[in-house]
Amino acid sequence: DAKTTQPPSMDCAEGRAANLPCNHSTISGNEYVYWYRQIHSQGPQYIIHGLKNNETNEMASLIITEDRKSSTLILPHATLRDTAVYYCIVLGGTSYGKLTFGQGTILTVHP
Amino acid sequence: NAGVTQTPKFRILKIGQSMTLQCTQDMNHNYMYWYRQDPGMGLKLIYYSVGAGITDKGEVPNGYNVSRSTTEDFPLRLELAAPSQTSVYFCASSYIARSDSSYEQYFGPGTRLTVT
Numbered sequence: 001d002a003k004t005t006q007p008p009s010m011d012c013a014e015g016r017a018a019n020l021p022c023n024h025s026t027i028s029g030n031e032y033v034y035w036y037r038q039i040h041s042q043g044p045q046y047i048i049h050g051l052k053n054n055e056t057n058e059m060a061s062l063i064i065t066e067d068r069k070s071s072t073l074i075l076p077h078a079t080l081r082d083t084a085v086y087y088c089i090v091l092g093g094t095s096y097g098k099l100t101f102g103q104g105t106i107l108t109v110h111p
Numbered sequence: 112n113a114g115v116t117q118t119p120k121f122r123i124l125k126i127g128q129s130m131t132l133q134c135t136q137d138m139n140h141n142y143m144y145w146y147r148q149d150p151g152m153g154l155k156l157i158y159y160s161v162g163a164g165i166t167d168k169g170e171v172p173n174g175y176n177v178s179r180s181t182t183e184d185f186p187l188r189l190e191l192a193a194p195s196q197t198s199v200y201f202c203a204s205s206y207i208a209r210s211d212s213s214y215e216q217y218f219g220p221g222t223r224l225t226v227t
Contacts, residue, residue, distance in 0.1 A: 043218030097214030101153030
């Protein structure tokens with residue numbers, strides 16, 4: 001599975017959009033981009049995934065560049081409860097869902 | 112649905128003791144996983160299972176054993192506890208979405224283990 005690169009930390013004001021970038025320049029054609037987050041040592045929580053089209057659900061939006069080498073997770077109206085470590089993970093369909101976690105991005109939402 | 116449940120929540124072991132971490136899911140998921148997370152680090156895969164009776168090693172399997180006799184349960188066994196196994200252990204389960212063959216993993220709350 002392709003490796004990902006994320007900034008170690010980001011800040012965001014409450015109520016503003018949080019845009020979390022992820023670089024995955026070695027991604028292959030059948031690999032998906034997944035985002036998970038972990039709030040203060042709880043179990044990680046699935047947020048969203050995509051292959052090549054932009055995706056949106058009740059939690060977030062995922063924007064994948066046309067060449068698929070990078071993506072951005074968007075939390076449209078960040079709240080204090082969104083303070084967490086966000087992990088971008090690339091995963092292929094034949095991987096049995098085994099997740100490889102990097103260091104992730106620590107997002108801090110300020111009042 | 113209770114989702115993924117883990118017991119115990121906390122445990123302190125002496126070096127050389129053994130214990131079993133329990134994991135149960137009620138979502139009828141075929142895939143189950145055990146991860147460990149050391150302080151300040153991301154999760155690492157210990158073992159995984161693609162169905163009852165089928166298990167395989169992950170990235171850090173040494174010192175652990177698993178079994179999968181039912182779809183619901185996936186216990187993790189530590190035979191001879193060592194200080195290096197002090198960690199938080201997370202169990203997870205997932206299914207393959209028919210629409211796009213993707214996976215969405217559901218995690219339990221974790222077991223915090225200290226070996227002294």
